[in-house]
Each structure stands twice: as C-alpha cells, then as structure tokens.
Amino acid sequence: MKNILGREIPEYIEGYGQVRPYKGAYASIDPRTRTTITRRSIKPGNKLEPGDAKLLASIEEAVEKTGLKDGMTVSFHHHLRNGDYVTNMVMKVIADKGIKDIHVAATGIFACHEPLVEYIKSGVITGISVNYISPGPVAKAITKGLLSKPAVFRSHGGRPRAVEAGDLHVDVAFIAAPCCDHYGNINGTHGKSACGVLSYIYPDAQYADQVVAVTDNLVPYPACPIEITQDFVDYVVTVDSIGDPNGIVSGTTKVTSDPIGLKIAAAAAELIDETGYIKEGMSCQTGAGGTSLAVAAEIKKRMQAKGVVGSFGAGGITAYFVEMLNEGLFRALFDVQDFDLVSVASAGSNPKHMAMSGSLYGNPHNCGPVVNNLDIMILGATEIDTDFNVNVVTGSDGTIMGASGGHNDTAAGSKISIVVTNLLKGRLCVLRDKVTTVTSPGETIDALVTDRGIAINPRRTDLLEKLKNSKLPIMDINTLKEIGDKLAGKPDPIEFTDRIVGVVEYRDGTVIDVVRQPK
Amino acid sequence: MKNILGREIPEYIEGYGQVRPYKGAYASIDPRTRTTITRRSIKPGNKLEPGDAKLLASIEEAVEKTGLKDGMTVSFHHHLRNGDYVTNMVMKVIADKGIKDIHVAATGIFACHEPLVEYIKSGVITGISVNYISPGPVAKAITKGLLSKPAVFRSHGGRPRAVEAGDLHVDVAFIAAPCCDHYGNINGTHGKSACGVLSYIYPDAQYADQVVAVTDNLVPYPACPIEITQDFVDYVVTVDSIGDPNGIVSGTTKVTSDPIGLKIAAAAAELIDETGYIKEGMSCQTGAGGTSLAVAAEIKKRMQAKGVVGSFGAGGITAYFVEMLNEGLFRALFDVQDFDLVSVASAGSNPKHMAMSGSLYGNPHNCGPVVNNLDIMILGATEIDTDFNVNVVTGSDGTIMGASGGHNDTAAGSKISIVVTNLLKGRLCVLRDKVTTVTSPGETIDALVTDRGIAINPRRTDLLEKLKNSKLPIMDINTLKEIGDKLAGKPDPIEFTDRIVGVVEYRDGTVIDVVRQPK
Known part of the structure; x- marks a missing residue:
C-alpha cells in the first residue's frame, strides 16, 4: 500500500508487525489509553528485620535478579552520548550469559556503541529501536541488513508515546546514573560523569517492568535534587565508571564561524x-x-x-x-x-x-x-x-x-x-x-x-x-x-533491494516511511 | 467475620463493596498492577489554526466541558487546609446544576467545608473518601449517618495506592492552583494563595480521567518551577480567590510551652x-x-x-x-x-x-x-x-x-x-x-x-x-x-448501632476496621 505521502509500505512487516499507515500530521491526536504495568513492591523492614535492599554487587547480579532472558526488551538512554559505557557493559554481560534475541530499545546510539555490532551478528541483539542514531558502526550494520528485524526509528515524543501506550514494552530499563543513592534516587547533574538531565528515560522508569540504576557515584541517601525517584527503581549497581567525560559533554558549544x-x-x-x-x-x-x-x-x-x-x-x-x-x-x-x-x-x-x-x-x-x-x-x-x-x-x-x-x-x-x-x-x-x-x-x-x-x-x-x-x-x-x-x-x-531494514514511525506511531537496504 | 486484629467486619459492606480483610502490616506487599487510564490528547495548532485552548471562563464551564454527571467521582486536595474555597465553589456549581450522587474523593476535609453538609443532606454528595479530616461539621455529619454510603478513610500512602491500582477511580480532579499558566503548568509555592507543595494530588493529575486547574494567579507561560506539568491538565479556570490566606498557612508553627x-x-x-x-x-x-x-x-x-x-x-x-x-x-x-x-x-x-x-x-x-x-x-x-x-x-x-x-x-x-x-x-x-x-x-x-x-x-x-x-x-x-x-x-x-458510617482502609487497601454510628 501507499500512505498519504505516497510512500510504498507493506501492510505487515516481518519483525515489526501490522502497519498503521501515516494519515497526516494531526490526524490521530485522539484520546489514548495508557498501558498497565505490574511492578514489584519493595518491603520495608518489619521493625525486627531489615527490608529489601536494592544494592547489588554487579551488573551480572542485576541481569540475574531481573530474570533477563531470551526475547526480552532492554532499554538505555543516550545522555552520556558518545561517552556511554553502560549500554556496552550491560550487553556484554547479557551476551556472556548466552542470552539471545534481545531488543535494544535505546533512546540513542552513538559511535561508541560499536561493540553492539558483534552482538547483532551473533544474534544476541535481533531488534533495535532508537529516537536518535549517529552515523557510525551500528547505523552501518543496520543499513547492511545485519539485524534480524527492521530497526524502528521514532521521535523523542514518539518513544514515550509508544512506552505509555504499551507499543514499546520494556522488560528491564538500565539507567546510567551519574548520581544515585542506595535506594535508587537519581540525578544526572552531579558526579564525575555528570551529563545533565536524564529526561528521555523518565518514561522507562515509570513503565518498564523492572528498572536498574547503574552508577559510578553512590552518594549518601537521599541523592538530591532527585530526577528519578526511588519508587520507580528496583535495583542499584555500582561500577567504576559509567562513561568517558570527553564523550559525555563538549567543553563548549559555539556559534559557527563559517x-x-x-x-x-x-x-x-x-x-x-x-x-x-x-x-x-x-x-x-x-x-x-x-x-x-x-x-x-x-x-x-x-x-x-x-x-x-x-x-x-x-x-x-x-x-x-x-x-x-x-x-x-x-x-x-x-x-x-x-x-x-x-x-x-x-x-x-x-x-x-x-x-x-x-x-x-x-x-x-x-x-x-x-x-x-x-x-x-x-x-x-x-x-x-x-x-x-x-x-x-x-x-x-x-x-x-x-x-x-x-x-x-x-x-x-x-x-x-x-x-x-x-x-x-x-x-x-x-x-x-x-x-x-x-x-x-x-x-x-x-x-x-x-x-x-x-x-x-x-x-x-x-x-x-x-x-x-x-x-x-x-x-x-x-x-x-x-x-x-x-x-x-x-x-x-x-x-534498493526489497529488504526493509528500518521502519520510520511518525510521532503518533503510524508508519511514515520504511528504509530499504541499498543495493 | 473478624479480621486478624479481632475487629468484627462484614464480608460485604453496602455502598463500599467486597471487603479485603486486613492480614497484617506487611502481609500484602506483593507485585501490583497499575491501572490503565484513557486521556484526551490536546491538539497543537496546525500552523494555520490555533490548537485546543485550555483556558475556560468559569467553573461552570469546566463542569460542562468535563461532562460531569450523576454518580461520578470528583477529587480535591487539602493543601489550602482550612482556607480552601475550591471544594465548596466546585460543589456549589455541581449542586446548582442538579447533579447528584457524587463521590467526593478529597485528600482532606476541614471545618471550612461545612457547606458540603447541605449537599450530603440533599443527595448531591453520597460518598466521601479522605485521608485526613479535622473534627467539624462534615465529620459530624458522617458520624450521624447522613451520608448514603460509608465514608472511606485511607492513609496518605493508601490513597495514591488506591488511585494507581484503580480502586479509587477519579472522573474529574480539581486542583487548587496557587500559580498556574494558561496551559496548566502548576505550582503551589507562588502567588497570593501560596500554600506550599501540592504533593497529595500528584496521583490524581496522573490517573484522573480529566484534570481541571482552578487558579487565582494566572501567570505568563511557563509557570516556574513546575510541580504538576501541562501534559496532565485538561482545563484551566481562573477565579478571584482560591482560599483565605489566614486559613491556608499558620504565620508560625511553634514548640509547645506546656x-x-x-x-x-x-x-x-x-x-x-x-x-x-x-x-x-x-x-x-x-x-x-x-x-x-x-x-x-x-x-x-x-x-x-x-x-x-x-x-x-x-x-x-x-x-x-x-x-x-x-x-x-x-x-x-x-x-x-x-x-x-x-x-x-x-x-x-x-x-x-x-x-x-x-x-x-x-x-x-x-x-x-x-x-x-x-x-x-x-x-x-x-x-x-x-x-x-x-x-x-x-x-x-x-x-x-x-x-x-x-x-x-x-x-x-x-x-x-x-x-x-x-x-x-x-x-x-x-x-x-x-x-x-x-x-x-x-x-x-x-x-x-x-x-x-x-x-x-x-x-x-x-x-x-x-x-x-x-x-x-x-x-x-x-x-x-x-x-x-x-x-x-x-x-x-x-x-453503637449496626449502621456502618465509615470504612477504615489500611494503607494496603485491606479493611482494618469500620466505624459504626454511635447510639
């Protein structure tokens, strides 16, 4: 079929599903139902015994505790930009454990995420969805058709829409946390890996089945000011470093002189x-x-x-x-x-x-x-x-x-x-x-x-x-x-070949276009 | 039946429903499912026409626009304490329109809410649930059995639990807003009726079907800092005053000299x-x-x-x-x-x-x-x-x-x-x-x-x-x-008579006790 922009799009895309065709920029702004979510409740101490602790020894323990397994969706955010270590660290543990068929729902992918290409090739990663991707090894791998399923490209507003609607169900969200306390209160503005606000991952904190904070800066309770609050965080893991400061932020951003x-x-x-x-x-x-x-x-x-x-x-x-x-x-x-x-x-x-x-x-x-x-x-x-x-x-x-x-x-x-x-x-x-x-x-x-x-x-x-x-x-x-x-x-x-390597969703979740593999 | 504290509680309470008996302070801290909610989407301008406006002329218009009708649940918060005008103003409009059988889900009721007693007597209000109530006319009316259904007493944590679980479904939340802009960004800390944070009503903003902000301080966009954000607010109404400053906050709070x-x-x-x-x-x-x-x-x-x-x-x-x-x-x-x-x-x-x-x-x-x-x-x-x-x-x-x-x-x-x-x-x-x-x-x-x-x-x-x-x-x-x-x-x-005038829910939603009407 052709959508109203004349783009040729199948009604059903293998690895993506049924297509809702794009019908105009303002055509689908109707009442919407937010999805349910089942979350665990964390026990307080019962006066004589301590309550559930959230602090885990390693990412490996977090992968075990969350019951991460084949076919699940894990999410990451890109506020550490080209300095992010967390996505690679978590995916390495997942790969080392022999877990396969993972959907990486990242808010953004950068050149630093090159190690994911190996996991794409080996079938550890079979799906990727992003709202931002920079030119680089992962983008190239997707273009070449190495990923089993088409990548899904959303907008910054479309991703939270998908999360809230249940279109994008996240099993485990991993939040790179520049400042975090033992009970999972998080901010992104303090610490050696400070990157600024963590806005794009707020919906995952609210709607993922489980949330793991990964920090290199465990501070006394409560981390303050709090961006993501403890009532949305299941586990906290400390690591030596969540990112490379040189890749996280520019020292300065400047007006062009061209x-x-x-x-x-x-x-x-x-x-x-x-x-x-x-x-x-x-x-x-x-x-x-x-x-x-x-x-x-x-x-x-x-x-x-x-x-x-x-x-x-x-x-x-x-x-x-x-x-x-x-x-x-x-x-x-x-x-x-x-x-x-x-x-x-x-x-x-x-x-x-x-x-x-x-x-x-x-x-x-x-x-x-x-x-x-x-x-x-x-x-x-x-x-x-x-x-x-x-x-x-x-x-x-x-x-x-x-x-x-x-x-x-x-x-x-x-x-x-x-x-x-x-x-x-x-x-x-x-x-x-x-x-x-x-x-x-x-x-x-x-x-x-x-x-x-x-x-x-x-x-x-x-x-x-x-x-x-x-x-x-x-x-x-x-x-x-x-x-x-x-x-x-x-x-x-x-x-182009007939192979669809990417699905471009408009912000409302309709498909505005697809990306076919170039010959 | 008797619950584990030996309190005699029916298995079913007319006007409340099936009773989940209290089973111990830490007995029900299990995984829980949050409810779905359907909300309208607010249209942006389409470049040539303006988008949906939120600013309404009056509380009456808000009651009309939200389609408020017999049998619905409306919610209020008590941060204006004994100075609150909003609950009474909204309920007067509802009463004047001949709407009946309303459940008032307030976070708190004070002596200033005496006008509600008339609405209880006339059947405009048939249900009340609160987490706080001060001794006064409404408390007395409930004690005397004037309310058709038993009042439900929750805790400050139990109410958001009930809202999130769908046990307490709010049709329309009215938020008294000391500082608000035309698109519904709100804080409680600025303006002539500043009362401090609005914490207890945050869950209603997130889970009510519709949300109306009532303000006496419409500020240029964006109200700042924001406590409740525009993405959760359907309508904004301005009134002359949302509360009496003398009832809202004490000038000072002091250590006893007794x-x-x-x-x-x-x-x-x-x-x-x-x-x-x-x-x-x-x-x-x-x-x-x-x-x-x-x-x-x-x-x-x-x-x-x-x-x-x-x-x-x-x-x-x-x-x-x-x-x-x-x-x-x-x-x-x-x-x-x-x-x-x-x-x-x-x-x-x-x-x-x-x-x-x-x-x-x-x-x-x-x-x-x-x-x-x-x-x-x-x-x-x-x-x-x-x-x-x-x-x-x-x-x-x-x-x-x-x-x-x-x-x-x-x-x-x-x-x-x-x-x-x-x-x-x-x-x-x-x-x-x-x-x-x-x-x-x-x-x-x-x-x-x-x-x-x-x-x-x-x-x-x-x-x-x-x-x-x-x-x-x-x-x-x-x-x-x-x-x-x-x-x-x-x-x-x-x-006591046999008449149950109040149901006391423990924070987990189980019934820890009931209040019977004294003889």
Missing part, C-alpha cells in the same frame, strides 16, 4: 522577524550545531533590540541558551539534554532551568506537550523535497545517518519551523523531487532557508502575505531546486 | 537517644503540633551535641525543619505539605527541600516509599490499646475526629515509631483495652511515651535490651493503663 552558515543564520532570523515571531513571550528551540546557534545569536540580537522577553527556550540545552536565560531573555528553559558543562551546571542548580520528560517534550497523545507551545523551531535536514518533506534518517546513498530526535515533534508543534541548510552538501543538492526517507511531513515544515535562496511552504499563505515586500531571496521551492540542480547536477537514483 | 508537653518530649528524645537512633545519617519525621515540635527540638540538641548530620526530615514541613535543613542538620527535606510561610518559601526555592508525591511518601505498592527509609517517627493518638493498636479516627464517644494521614504509613515504615501523648485527655485515659477504631496496627507501633510513664512494645525485644539499664520510667503497658484508669476511672463503654 561565513555561509552565518549568512543562512542571518537570513533565517530576518525571516522570523519579518513574519512577526520576535515578540514578547516568544519561545524558541534550535539544535546545538554551529549554524543553529548562529540563528539563536541573531534572534538574541533582535530580542535585545526590541526589548523583548521570551517565555522559554527548549530542547537540548547549550551554554548559549543558559546565557539567554541568565540575561533575562527567556523566563525559563525546558531541557531534555545538556550538551556542555555550563548547561549541566545550570540544570543542576537553577529552578528556572527545568528538566522535561520526553512525554512532556513531544508526546502527541497527552494533554499537550511543550512543542505545542513552541513558536520558533530551527531544524536541520539531510534532504528536503519539493513537498517540504524532510529526511534526517538516511543519507543520499541510502545509508542510515540519524533518526528524528525531536524533528517531527517540534515541526508539528511549532508555529514556524524553519529548515536551515546549505543548498549543496557534499556536492549534492539537498533539495530532491522525493526525499529518500520521510521523517517529518511537509505539512509541518514552513520554510527552507539556504545560502542560495529561501522557500516558503505554499500552505503558509499567512507567511507569504507578511513577506510579500521582503527583500529576502524568497522563491518557489522548485526554482530553488533548479538552482541546486544546475550547480550539482541531477543525482543518480539509488537502487 | 510543661507536660515538654516533659513528654524530653522523655521521647532520651528514649530515641538511648536506643541508638541519634546517629549519622538519621532521618526523622514529626507532626506540626507543639509537642511533636518539642521532640524535634530535643532531637536537634542531641544531634548538635553529637555532631551528627541527618539524611532527611520528612512529612508535613514546618519552619522548624527548614531551620534544621538550613543549619546543616539534615541534608534534605521530603515534603508533602507546608504548614507555615517559612516552609512555603523554602519549598519554592531550595533544591534540597523536595516535594514528594503521595505515592513516593507512603504507597506500600511501589519500589519503596520514603517511609521505608525513615528512622524516627513521632506520632499522636486519640486512643491506644494494650496491643499498641492506635486510633486516630474516632474520639472516645465514637465521633469521627480524623483519619490516618501518614500515621499508619510512617508507623509501618519507620525503624522506631513513638506515640507521644498525655496519658489523660479530657479526663479520659488514652490507654484502652481495645481502641474504638484501629487506624495503625500495634505491630507497627514501638513505644508509647506519656507524662506518667513509657511502654515499649514487647515485640521490640531489641529496644527493651538496649533500655534495660535506662532511668526512664519504662513499664508494662498494662501497668501504665492501671495508672491511667486509677486517675480517670474506667470509661463507660460507648454503644
């Missing part, structure tokens, strides 16, 4: 300003990349010039947003991860710098995530097509490069979503007739700002009206594509 | 010290009454003398505990309500002063509530019997005077639970052969400290061993009772 990036940023900010989004109470989210931060810098200048105070900055937080908070340009920050040391420190100490759960961030099936309140969203893209559909999952050679992260959540929720990118990337034009893989549907993308011109989604007649006297290089997206094609030439079409 | 109270406090502290509980990492909870605070003051002196730092203070928080936190005598506070202005301010600003949900506080059916980590608990009693069973529900004339609150949660969890009381109250001896109503079972009560002597629960052979050379006036509880009876005379037995 002149093309700066030019794109200036144009994006001008567009935002001309369409009336620089105003009292405005909210804003950008990525942590140099060009995104350059847009933030331009927006900041304009806020200062107008004397505007924003309501909030959101998403993955950088020093740049902390500075804006501290300078009074935002009243608050909603934080799902911290990219640098300044952000980690701020998240751990400033009450206006608030962690938000993945569900509060982007889950479309609750009483309204924060993305619904977002005005301005600055996005990236590996490809974008003339229907404004965006691909951030695959590169133009069909290789898996990423997952939605917050892309389709924020695109759907924000009042103006702008893709900023060089028109040409690696000698290829990012503008396509059809993107290789749809991650965010075009109806949620409002503008494309490139170094060679700007295209406004024709659905946004309101924006076009406001921009009719603009001096910005606004043009039809097809015209922009022609410019790109002239410069780069028409790319050769990629050839 | 010499008998001070004598009891000194003896309790000496007992705690001699049994080894004044030590590094100790934790402590007392009530907010003058004698309880006097025990805290004595404990503080001994902590200072030994140079001991405690892990945490917990429960309802007073300026006294805030002072101990700020002086470094505790590393943290776990807070479920704030009794005075100092505590409200601290809860709103100090990251070490942490709100805890009712479930985190005392729910026996999760991965371990904070009461499991509590060392020292100072308790009150209206009666205690020679089996150490405590009554805080009824007075010695059979009138309803209160509910467990955290009594049986903390008694079960703490390492030493001590009831402090004058031996004689209102010319009656608090020590009975059998208490009128069991709230906390004797197996969880370790000591009784009175002005006339101290009794240690004989089960606590460890305490008796440590106290064998003590100069404290330790005696058998029967001896202490004889002293009381000699002074006060044997009380006349109360006569």
